[in-house]
Amino acid sequence: MKNKTIIITGATSGIGYEAAIELSRRGHSIIGIGSSTISCKRAAENSSKDFSGNTITFFPCDLSKHEEIYNLANLLYEKYEAINILVNNAGSIFLKKILTNEGIEKTFSVNYLGHFLFTRLMLNKIIASDNPKIINVSSVAYKNAQINDDDLIDPIRYSPMKVYRRSKLAQLLFTRYLGNELSDSRVIVVSMHPGIIATKILSRNERWGGTLTKLFKLIGKSPKKGAQTIIYLASATNNQLISKQYYVNSEIEQLLPHATNDEDAKILWDMSSKLCNLPSDLPQN
Ligand SMILES: NC(=O)c1ccc[n+]([C@@H]2O[C@H](COP(=O)([O-])OP(=O)(O)OC[C@H]3O[C@@H](n4cnc5c(N)ncnc54)[C@H](OP(=O)(O)O)[C@@H]3O)[C@@H](O)[C@H]2O)c1
Incomplete structure (x- = not known):
């Protein structure tokens, strides 16, 4: 496969970081997204130590903030001629309910809606590139989720696992709809589950974050293992995937x-689409 330009959201830590390092090692140009300037700077330093010749450029963008997503998309359109692959990997679990500036529950916003908006903004660029692919990182947690609840945006009774599971089901339904819409195009849209992986996904919680992260380490596989399916999907030719x-x-x-x-x-x-002030219909290319 010729070298590609690959965006990976959540590339500053865990599964996304390991995928970024390995895909960079294989000669691809990586655009790594993290939530803040500080985390991007730290990841850039770490990645230089882990692989000195790496081709990862980090960009900060908090995916719960629509304005930052628009700014990032504009910047990437200007800076890059082609974007072949988008890996929507960033994710978090919040033990307490947080509402974003847009009044949307933050797990749903980061794990799903921010990626929905970012993908739609990047779509024309992706469609115009060679062998385009969109890879949505979901989770086996989707199995016990329901989407047709009326408290999707601002749940009254908050349960961290309920909103997490739902955000992961949303990623799958998004994959389904976008795949249907793009069925006449060359774009492949797939989803995946990385396994149970010992990462920092629970660490963004003041009181219990540290303890839960330690417990998670006892049961989870390594982030390197968790990155394998992303690496496989990104490296496969479009003909090899469905x-x-x-x-x-x-x-x-x-x-x-x-x-x-x-x-x-x-x-x-x-x-x-309504929450992101976008038309429901995709522009005809
Ligand atoms: N770990 C598992 O067992 C497991 C199982 C199934 C699915 N997954 C999925 O795998 C994906 C990666 O998670 P992980 O386990 O590798 O966790 P992680 O180590 O905590 O990595 C999460 C990544 O998401 C980014 N992120 C979090 N909030 C963000 C925001 N508001 N805006 C932009 N980026 C944000 C983080 O960036 P910063 O560090 O810059 O904040 C980080 O790079 C998630 O979608 C998760 O749901 C994980």
Whole structure:
């Protein structure tokens, strides 16, 4: 495969960081997104130590802030001629309810809606590139989630795992809808689950974050292992992959019916478009 330009959100830590390092090692040019200038600077320093010849450029963008997403998209359009692959990997779990500036529950906003907006803003650039691919990082946690709750935006009774599971189901329904919309194009849209991986995903919580992260270390595999399916999907040729499919351990796994429901996927798409002030219809290319 010729060298590609690959965006990885959440590339400053965990699974995204390891995927960025390995894909860089394989000669690709990596655009790594982190939530802040500080985390991007730290990741740039670490990546220089881990692989001195790395080709990762880090950009800060808090995916819970729509204005920052617009600014990043504009910057990337100016700076890069082509974007071949977008890996929507950033994610978090918040033990307490936080609402964003837009009044949206933050787990849903970071893990799903921010990626929805970013993908839509980057889509023309991706469509125009060679062998384009969009890889959405979901989770097996989707299995016990429901999307048609009326408290999606601002849940009254907050449960961290409930909103996390739901954000991951949203990633799958987004994959489904976008894959349907792009079925006549060359773009492959897939989703994946990385495994249970010992990362810092729970660390962004003041009181319990440290303790839970330590406990997670006891049961999770290494972030390097967690990055393998992303690396496989990013490295495969488009002919080797099937759009709208869900990959676990680099193989297709059948989704439960609620994650492939076209009606729910359309309702979520329309609602997300409204929340992001975008038209529901994609522009015809
Ligand atoms: N770990 C698991 O067992 C597991 C299982 C299934 C799925 N996943 C999924 O894997 C993905 C990666 O998570 P991880 O486990 O590698 O966790 P992690 O080590 O905590 O990495 C999360 C990444 O997301 C970024 N991020 C968090 N909030 C953000 C925001 N507001 N704006 C922009 N970026 C933000 C972080 O950036 P900063 O460091 O710059 O804040 C970091 O780079 C997530 O989507 C997660 O749901 C993980």
